[in-house]
Amino acid sequence: MKATRAFVLVAVVVLSTITAPAAAAGSAATSTSTSVEATQPSTATPLPQVETGTDEPTTNGTIGYVEGYWYNDSLPADDRDDGVLEEDELEAVVYRAMARVEVIREKPFQEAVSVDVITREEFEAENGDMFGEFEDDERLYHNVRFESLFMVDRDTDAVEEYKAMYDSSVAGYYDPATDEIVLVSDTPETPATNEVTLGHELVHALQDQYVGLESNENETRDEANARNGLIEGEAVWVDTEYEDRCQSEWDCVLPDEQRSEEPPQLNWGIYFTVFQPYDDGPDYVDYLLEQGGWDAVDAAHDDPPASSSEVIRPGEEREPADLEIEDRSTDRWERLETDEGPDYSSFGEATMAAMFADGAIAPFESSVVGAGEFVTFDDDGYVADIDYDQPYTDGWAGDRLVVYATDERTIEESGYVWRTEWTSDSEAEQFLDGYLELLDIHGADPVDGRQDTVVIDDGYPGAYYVDHDGTTVTIVRAPSVDELPEIREGAAPAGEDTLVFEDANETDGTDERSGADDESDELPGFGVGAALGAVLIAVTVARRR
Known part of the structure; x- marks a missing residue:
């Protein structure tokens, strides 16, 4: 069924x-x-x-009975x-529904x-x-x-x-x-x-x-x-x-x-x-x-x-690592705080998996994790399951992001430091591979003479420095290359790349990344044109019993 x-x-x-x-x-x-x-x-x-x-049932003392209604009443x-x-x-439907929830939940x-x-x-x-x-x-x-x-x-x-x-x-x-x-x-x-x-x-x-x-x-x-x-x-x-x-x-x-x-x-x-x-x-x-x-x-x-x-992954203990990001910015930059929570973000494995899968089910958009890897379709083309357990992120051990801004308090003059921790060097490399591909998807161009530094012009503009050290991957973003070391001292040093950056401008016009320009009939749910497939994916999730 x-x-x-x-x-x-x-x-x-x-x-x-x-x-x-x-x-x-x-x-x-x-x-x-x-x-x-x-x-x-x-x-x-x-x-x-x-x-x-x-005999004499009561609302708060009898499972399956609420305000005169039993769970199996018609x-x-x-x-x-x-x-x-x-x-x-x-009112009657609510009371009966309460009684039914009691029966299932045993409370x-x-x-x-x-x-x-x-x-x-x-x-x-x-x-x-x-x-x-x-x-x-x-x-x-x-x-x-x-x-x-x-x-x-x-x-x-x-x-x-x-x-x-x-x-x-x-x-x-x-x-x-x-x-x-x-x-x-x-x-x-x-x-x-x-x-x-x-x-x-x-x-x-x-x-x-x-x-x-x-x-x-x-x-x-x-x-x-x-x-x-x-x-x-x-x-x-x-x-x-x-x-x-x-x-x-x-x-x-x-x-x-x-x-x-x-x-x-x-x-x-x-x-x-x-x-x-x-x-x-x-x-x-x-x-x-x-x-x-x-x-x-x-x-x-x-x-x-x-x-x-x-x-x-139920049954697996994964207590987040206690990460600290010391402030190494110049006086022009300060760490942005809000009144509603801590002065940092921790995205976690689920959000980072979603980051790599964003665009996976949208026609003609690219993603690091493709639709076939992230979602499972049933025979009718509806989504049957979503898999957040992805190789790029399953070694997550902790992450912390802090936001920086100048006195201008504008998105144009903002940046961040994002430190991620992984369970092993190889897991950190897995994430790094995915993140470098994500940068490439968004048009990142390597910066000559600056180590492991790229620039994106459109969509997510700014300069990005990526540092890999054992189980830690740290990402710094600033409005420009020169401002990277102002937000994080030591970022974007002079030298040659130690990471493999793709140059988005040096392609042959084809894009073989996951989710990019997939043929509409290769995935369930994308038949009769991509638009109909998008409807099938967006509107319904199916579960097989």
């Missing part, structure tokens, strides 16, 4: 900061969510058998094609949860307030960060790219600040309710009632992905089992799926970064269940994974 779910977001993600939209809201900003179809839940832990004949709204509910019908809710259904237009109107106002330093900081990943170019605003992704992708969210779930409907005239999406968000409400979801302050991107691997992994695991039961034994409110004929206008690099916990998280939770059932999942909330690497 194959289940298909829209390639959309449905979880708890703080929108007040794009530094680390993690699985909790710690400010007045509304948090938002995401979800996607997960792997088949393990059968190692049997689900509880709940009897409807229990409702008048079941199997309604459009999923449109009146207010009293929505009762402590109190009822408020649910609202709004249109996408309403969500987009409110989304701006969710992101809040960004000070100039904060906006500059985020733009430099995403430039360093080659995900948002010089002419594009990273904050707006991030906001646009949520505008088009979010299917629902849970707000820990108000204990409220909001479902986002794509049918503006008659907002529809999807019971499986509701089930996903109810898992977040249950998590919040027991462990709290408002403690994500000062998280880096990697810490956010790691924590979300547990929080979202649990929610996707449960909603997958929920959907299975809707297709086999439960009557459910599931509106007919409507697929857009136009691909969403997403920044795929950013999307792949945020999406990783929903793809790998269910496998991580499945691993915990095999180790010790739901007690092991509960214990993990007290000791969450330390890095996205631990979510990508």
